[in-house]
Amino acid sequence: MTLTKARIIDEIQSQLNFSKKETTDIVENLLEIMKRTMETGDDVLISGFGKFCVKDKKKRRGRNPATGDDMMLSPRRVVTFKCSGKLREKVNNG
Template sequence: MSRSVGTLTRADLAEAINRKMGFSRAESLDMVEAILEHMCGALRKGENVKISGFGSFVLRDKKERIGRNPKTGVEVPITPRRVMTFRASQLLRERIAKGG
């Protein structure tokens, strides 16, 4: 399977599992889906997700605040919301900096 330039997809992850671990393509895709669903479920419950050596998906609750329309300058309230951020681990940052 040829990988899209600049984008790693679910299919690419499943293909890597298929090649390295020897599982069938269907089993590999099921594994990827199960892992992603487990992560999404934890985030839906308000839990953070930490993958050692990779990084952390962290949920933050933002309070209501006043924003400004940059075109008109009119103040607009920004509603409170929950956002997810990703913080790369030091190991991942070092690997990326080295180029691999």
């Protein structure tokens, strides 16, 4: 089952006994801080969880999979995630 923002809000609300509005505001603010940070090109490191890294991709040659035609892919930014050792261990050992 996928963990959604709504489920995160419900879990935090039930564990910390905050109101639904307070919990929603906290989660929304956290996500907004993360988005603003990555928008500027900075990484987001959450100890014990992992690191969201912003990487710049250069212009490169690619291929249209539908037609097979060559094309140039424009430069862009991508976000990658590298999990921490603790998270990796927890995922692998259940």
